[in-house]
Amino acid sequence: xxxxLNQGWSALGDVLNPHGPAVNAAATYAPGDFSIHFFLQLxxxxxxxxxxxxxxxxFLHQPQVVGEMIAGVLLGPSLFGMLAPELQNAIFxxxxxxxxxxxxxxxxxxxxxxxxxTLRLDHFRTKAKSAAGVSAAGIAAPFALAALITPWLLGVPxxxxxxxxxxxxxxxMGACIALTAFPMLARIINERGLANSSxxxxxxxxxxxxxxxxxxxxxxxxATFGAGPGVAVIAIVGAVLYATFMIVWGRRLxxxxxxxxxxxxxxxxxxxxxxxxxxxxxxxxxxAIGIHAIFGGFLLGACMPRGLFVAELKRKVEPVAVVxxxxxxxxxxxxxxxMDMVNSVSLLVVALGILAVSILAKFGAxxxxxxxxxxxxxxxxxxxxxxxxxxxxxxxxxxxxLQKGIIGPTLFSMLVLMAIVTTxxxxxxxxxxxxxxxRQSGELERLDTREFAAx
Numbered sequence: 001x002x003x004x005l006n007q008g009w010s011a012l013g014d015v016l017n018p019h020g021p022a023v024n025a026a027a028t029y030a031p032g033d034f035s036i037h038f039f040l041q042l043x044x045x046x047x048x049x050x051x052x053x054x055x056x057x058x059f060l061h062q063p064q065v066v067g068e069m070i071a072g073v074l075l076g077p078s079l080f081g082m083l084a085p086e087l088q089n090a091i092f093x094x095x096x097x098x099x100x101x102x103x104x105x106x107x108x109x110x111x112x113x114x115x116x117x118t119l120r121l122d123h124f125r126t127k128a129k130s131a132a133g134v135s136a137a138g139i140a141a142p143f144a145l146a147a148l149i150t151p152w153l154l155g156v157p158x159x160x161x162x163x164x165x166x167x168x169x170x171x172x173m174g175a176c177i178a179l180t181a182f183p184m185l186a187r188i189i190n191e192r193g194l195a196n197s198s199x200x201x202x203x204x205x206x207x208x209x210x211x212x213x214x215x216x217x218x219x220x221x222x223a224t225f226g227a228g229p230g231v232a233v234i235a236i237v238g239a240v241l242y243a244t245f246m247i248v249w250g251r252r253l254x255x256x257x258x259x260x261x262x263x264x265x266x267x268x269x270x271x272x273x274x275x276x277x278x279x280x281x282x283x284x285x286x287x288a289i290g291i292h293a294i295f296g297g298f299l300l301g302a303c304m305p306r307g308l309f310v311a312e313l314k315r316k317v318e319p320v321a322v323v324x325x326x327x328x329x330x331x332x333x334x335x336x337x338x339m340d341m342v343n344s345v346s347l348l349v350v351a352l353g354i355l356a357v358s359i360l361a362k363f364g365a366x367x368x369x370x371x372x373x374x375x376x377x378x379x380x381x382x383x384x385x386x387x388x389x390x391x392x393x394x395x396x397x398x399x400x401x402l403q404k405g406i407i408g409p410t411l412f413s414m415l416v417l418m419a420i421v422t423t424x425x426x427x428x429x430x431x432x433x434x435x436x437x438x439r440q441s442g443e444l445e446r447l448d449t450r451e452f453a454a455x
Contacts, residue, residue, distance in 0.1 A: 029095050037096045042103075042328070044091065048075060049327040062427055063188050068327055069391060069423060072334030073416075082340070092335055104332040107325030109283045109297040114318055115186040115204070116301020117310045131202045133373040134366050135209040138387055141365030143174035145357050156350055159411040171221050172406050175214040176398060176415055177358045180207035181391025181423055182294065188386065188427060192435060199379055199434075203386045206366070208298065211393060212239060215291050218397060221406065231290055238289035243299060251303045254278075258305025267312035275304075275313060292396070333395040341413030351414040358418050363388040382434030389426035394419035 052074065053067030074080060081088040092100075150170040153159050160169050185207050194200030219235035257275060261267050279297055286296030304310070342351050367384030371377065398415045401407045407415075 034096055034099050037091070037093065038099055038103075041092060041096070041100060041331075042324075045071075045075070045327045045331045046324065049330065061431075062424065063192070065188060066424060066427065068330045069334075069420070071327070072330030072332070073337050073339070073420070074334070075331050076334040076337050078334070078337055078339040097332065097335060100328055100332050100335075103325060104329040105283075105287075105293055107321060107327070108329040109293040110279065110317065110321040111297075111326050112182070112186065112294040113279050113283075113297035113301040114314060114321060115190070116298040117304055117306075117313065118190070131205045131209075133369040134202065134383060134387065135206040137365040137369030138180065138206060138210045138362060139178050139213050142177035142358075142361040143170075145361045146170050146174035146177055149173070149353070149357055153350070153354075153411070156347075158408045159350075159414075160407055161405045164406065168221050168406070171217050172401055175217045175221070176394060176401075177361050178210055178214045178217075179390050179393050179397060180210050180362070180387050181389045181393050181419075181426075182207050182211045182298075185386060185389055185391070185426075188389070188430075192427070192430070193439075199382055203383055206383075207387060208295070210387075212291065212295060214397065215295075218400065219290050235290035239286070239291050239295070242285055242289075242296075246299050246303045250300075254304055258307060258309040261305075261309045261312055262307065265308075267309070267316060272313070272316060276317075333399070336399055337395065337416050338409065338413055339416065341410050342417065347410060347414070351417055354414055355418045355421055358390075358422060359388060362422075378434050378437065382430055382438075385426055385430040385433055388429075389423045390419045391423045 049068040049071045052071035053064040056062035056067030056070070057064060075088075075092070077085075077088070147170050150166060150173050153173070154164075154166065154169055182204075186204060189200040189204060194203075216232070216236045216239070219232040257271055260271050279300055282296035282300040283293035284296070286299075287293040304313075342348055363384040366387040367380045370380035370383045375383065394415060398407065398412050398419075402409065402412045
């Protein structure tokens with residue numbers, strides 16, 4: 001026990017030390033070179049994301065966020081790099097991706113902070129039983145099915161790193177299947193008019209728990225790959241302690257910020273600076289303990305004062321976060337994605353098998369849990385459809401698995417395919433089983449296509 005505590009303290013003290021090889025660009029790239037590339041990259045990212053998002057909305061009836069996810073993949077080696085490799089490498093050289101990564105983390109973290117501001121805690125309290133059941137099913141079923149298919153996957157050469165244990169491979173696959181596309185789910189919920197609904201709050205909350213559990217499992221797997229058990233201890237215990245502090249005491253400590261906005265009638269620059277500083281600290285804490293910055297942003301947003309404070313903060317911050325910063329997150333992940341790795345019939349069968357198991361484990365299990373918790377059939381189907389999307393949270397975790405030597409490039413590509421398919425199918429499936437009829441009956445507001453086109 002003492003040795004474990006010592007390892008935990010050692011891991012905590014190592015937070016600010018280098019965590020990987022730095023890009024060796026000092027000899028060829030001056031600071032101004034990074035700046036030149038960054039602004040060109042950002043201009044192209046914004047233009048392509050808006051264009052593909054518009055096409056997705058106009059012709060495929062997909063939310064803007066799904067178009068942005070696909071745009072990120074198109075800008076990477078899967079299309080742009082295949083058609084014009086020299087031009088793609090000139091615009092997005094490997095040496096500049098560390099800068100793009102920081103912008104991506106700021107964008108997705110800030111967006112999840114804004115999503116937390118809209119979380120209806122009163123809805124969660126009334127739906128606590130359903131949320132707990134959906135979350136538990138969304139974790140248990142994926143790990144159970146992962147235990148069934150992992151021995152088969154281990155027999156296929158090139159999917160996992162040689163020598164990996166069955167238990168570690170099973171835990172990693174379970175975490176991948178259990179993930180919900182938390183940032184993307186939040187944006188789909190916002191764009192579909194579900195932000196203030198009990199179904200939206202229930203789904204977001206269950207998705208947050210599922211993702212947090214998956215990150216904790218990943219920390220355990222990484223601990224067995226040389227990082228040490230202290231990493232897992234810091235991740236799990238730190239997340240629980242911080243969440244408890246924010247829920248019990250954090251909300252009270254933040255009340256003066258809301259009062260200052262109400263008294264002044266608007267949000268001053270001082271209040272905005274304090275709020276953004278707290279966001280950065282919260283994101284840092286979650287990132288430093290090994291969970292992810294987005295959970296720090298979301299948790300802080302959920303505990304912030306409501307009323308005029310939220311309206312003012314969203315008015316000042318949301319346009320920049322959504323239009324300028326968030327697309328960097330999708331593009332950075334797309335630059336690390338190769339869709340040409342599944343290049344044989346046998347590998348395609350494996351990829352389709354993983355896809356089928358993932359849908360059954362998430363959609364099927366969450367639907368069944370919602371029904372058992374008392375939700376009607378239509379609501380349970382809507383919950384299952386939303387929880388089944390995985391998006392770029394999946395890309396984050398499988399990129400870690402690839403970098404740490406857990407999986408090979410072929411399995412990485414299969415999981416990318418699974419992430420895209422389950423995310424693209426989420427919106428039309430949700431509209432078919434729940435959204436369309438809910439809008440006809442007045443339960444949800446009608447979609448304003450003109451507003452989406454301008455978004």
